[in-house]
Amino acid sequence: MKIQHYTQTRPEPVAEGPGITVRWVVGKEDGAPHFAMRVFEVEPGHSTPYHSHAWEHEVFVLTGEGTVRHEVEQETAVSHGSVVFVPGMEPHQFINRGDGILRFICLVPIEG
Amino acid sequence: MKIQHYTQTRPEPVAEGPGITVRWVVGKEDGAPHFAMRVFEVEPGHSTPYHSHAWEHEVFVLTGEGTVRHEVEQETAVSHGSVVFVPGMEPHQFINRGDGILRFICLVPIEG
Numbered sequence: 001m002k003i004q005h006y007t008q009t010r011p012e013p014v015a016e017g018p019g020i021t022v023r024w025v026v027g028k029e030d031g032a033p034h035f036a037m038r039v040f041e042v043e044p045g046h047s048t049p050y051h052s053h054a055w056e057h058e059v060f061v062l063t064g065e066g067t068v069r070h071e072v073e074q075e076t077a078v079s080h081g082s083v084v085f086v087p088g089m090e091p092h093q094f095i096n097r098g099d100g101i102l103r104f105i106c107l108v109p110i111e112g
Numbered sequence: 113m114k115i116q117h118y119t120q121t122r123p124e125p126v127a128e129g130p131g132i133t134v135r136w137v138v139g140k141e142d143g144a145p146h147f148a149m150r151v152f153e154v155e156p157g158h159s160t161p162y163h164s165h166a167w168e169h170e171v172f173v174l175t176g177e178g179t180v181r182h183e184v185e186q187e188t189a190v191s192h193g194s195v196v197f198v199p200g201m202e203p204h205q206f207i208n209r210g211d212g213i214l215r216f217i218c219l220v221p222i223e224g
Contacts, residue, residue, distance in 0.1 A: 001180070001182045001196065001197065001198055001199065001202055001204065002195070002196065002197040003180055003182075003188045003190065003194065003195070003196050004194070004195050005193050005194055005195070006172070006193050006194075006195050007193065009195075025172075025195045026170045026195060026197045030197050031197075031199050032168065032170065032197060033168065033200075033221075034146060034147060034168070034221040035146060035147045035170065035219065035221070037170045037172065037195065037219070056144065056145065056146070058138045058144065058147065058149045058219070060118070060137075060149065060172070060217055062174075068113070068115055070113045070115075076115045078115065081117050081118050081119065082115065082116070082117055082118075083114070083115070083116055083117070083118050083121075083137045083138060083149065084113065084114065084115050085113065085114040085138045085142050085143075085144060086113055087113065087143050088145075090113055092113065105172055105217070107147065107149070107170070107219060109145075109146040109147070
């Protein structure tokens with residue numbers, strides 16, 4: 001069993017954009033067989049890339065004020081306690097619209 | 113895409129013990145193909161059952177003060193920001209040791 005505070009995992013920059021870090025808090029190296037847990041931090045004025053991919057996301061927003069862009073010109077507000085399920089192949093983007101860090105958990109499947 | 117506050121999902125009692133509820137915030141009905149997200153609330157003085165099973169847990173603690181019992185007589189303190197990975201077949205129990213609700217996210221694989 002692994003028990004750690006999420007801040008004990010080193011934050012890594014995200015290649016797709018500035019102002020974003022990711023912590024892989026549970027992953028393959030921990031023996032996780034099916035899915036991985038990451039914690040993202042998006043700085044004010046920044047956002048994750050608007051993109052799509054084959055795998056799904058399951059997201060829980062921890063802190064901050066943001067929007068999820070789910071189609072061109074369509075955004076939905078999210079904040080602490082928001083849950084987002086992004087099915088595979090659906091375009092999505094997490095945008096920080098507040099003054100503080102937008103911090104959220106995002107889980108993805110581990111490829112067999 | 114599903115975007116909701118977690119409290120919009122109805123809390124259900126947990127059969128294994130009093131003082132616990134679970135919200136299935138992302139699951140099979142949402143089209144999730146690989147894993148499900150639940151939000152648990154354990155009232156003060158209560159705990160989840162001490163048990164083990166074949167599937168893993170990936171946990172993020174949101175609020176409250178508790179311990180994770182991982183072997184008989186062994187407990188580790190958890191609070192906001194704690195991440196717990198419980199591999200399949202490892203005995204585990206989440207115990208509320210505080211005065212408020214112990215609230216955590218717990219993900220499990222969806223059986224094919």
